[in-house]
Amino acid sequence: MVTDLVLTAAFPLQSGLVPRGTREFVFESIFEVFLLLGTLVGVVVVGYMLYNAYRYRSGSGNGHVDDENRLVLGELPSGSGGGRKLFTSFFMSMVIVVSLVSWTYLTLLYVEDGPADDDSLDVAVEGYQFGWRFTYPNGHTTDGVLRVPADRPVQLTITTADVFHNFGITELRVKSDAIPGQETETWFTADEPGTYTAQCYELCGVGHSYMSAEVIVMPPDEYEAWYANTTAENATADNATTDSATANESNLRPAVVP
Template sequence: MVPFATVRGHGTVLHTGGGGLVPRGTRVQVFDSIFEVFLALGTLVGVVVLGYMVVKAYQYRAAADHDDGDVSRPVLGELPRGSEGGGKLFVSFGMSAIIVVSLVAWTYLTLLYVEDPGRSAADPDAIEVEVIGAQFSWTFVYPNGHRTNVLRAPAGTDVHLSVTSRDVFHNFGVPGLRVKSDAIPGQTTETWFVADEPGTYAAHCYELCGSGHSFMDTEVVIMEPDDYEAWYANTSASDGSTNASAANASGSDGPARLAATAGGVGA
């Protein structure tokens, strides 16, 4: 576990999805692609099922001008005549199974990309921030030791988050950026995001953590890269520590010790 890291640059590394089978890009782009695929397939299946139902309802309708000899009506407890011994049923179940299994496999491969903690960690231009949850607030620790209750990051840049807690279970989530990660005492979970453009997003705790759970909110401010560079250049460790002293706090209980001994939180 490495809760702190040195700054490795703030370059633009926004990736857009290519023409491959598994979508690539920001978390928002990937989850939008998943939604569109499920929506398209769901609509297609609905049209086919409802269309087949309407055709059969018309075929077996009861009307004065309808000749029962034209169709073989199904009999309860028997396979419909003309169904080729259940062949149509077998084909429909087989096709359904292939579609469902393919969709599950495709979604799994897509989520492997989204949940890969090494995606941003291996990027030399990624920004690394530690997220510490505590009843009932969030603290963000930057590589230079600066601590703040508002997460700031540049647009179009990979942001790698190391999420932990110093008391009970929490869950850090930013719905607008499709980010969600557990905050567990004594452990660190990794996640990442890329914001397409500047703006302010709401972050919440999604794990019931006590009486103040509903108030455990904060802001994620996405800035222009130049503005972020200027802001970051004017920050420093809130307790006067350096990257070296912050790194010495790493370990199984490093985040908790550092959070407990911090002198204050900046803006």
């Protein structure tokens, strides 16, 4: 019995009904399915309403009831098919809703767990007022700049050195809390090179609006060449750029009067 349930639940995964890929692709698939079903249901409901409005319009003669056949208080109507229309509509609605909820749940499970890929890049993310620090597997640390390869899963372990923060990359559909004393995990895969912006989405102080970082997605060979030249001691190139940008931003920040 348990085996049958496991096989039944695994069928959508094996058949490809549940989308797999980058987070952007998965969330776009969910949006498209909801949009398609919502449009279909809307067309059916509005179409049926307009059909009945036209069929029973004034002067058509349809739906006219003479005094002899008019119902009296307490009398049940007849000729409605014994409630078949109501049962059919309820059953179809139940099937659609249960199927949609089950499919969405299986899809979001994949988003939560991430792809099973042993070749993923693990990066530790630490938030602080008001910036982001990234530590790579070899101990190399950068402030304000995260470099990752394209077409490779990136696993992020996120925490904070002070108050609550929230690490998010809108374009890559990534968002996770940074909680003091705790670690949260999330992942993403960028399918093509480019530069994105990581932002803090938790109000964390007067410099919250300036708490951002660059996410540079590099071609795999360029990333490997860059990573090969990094160690725990030479975290200077990206940090120098970030320190310069931070200094420029600090000049724009309003003065805080204690």
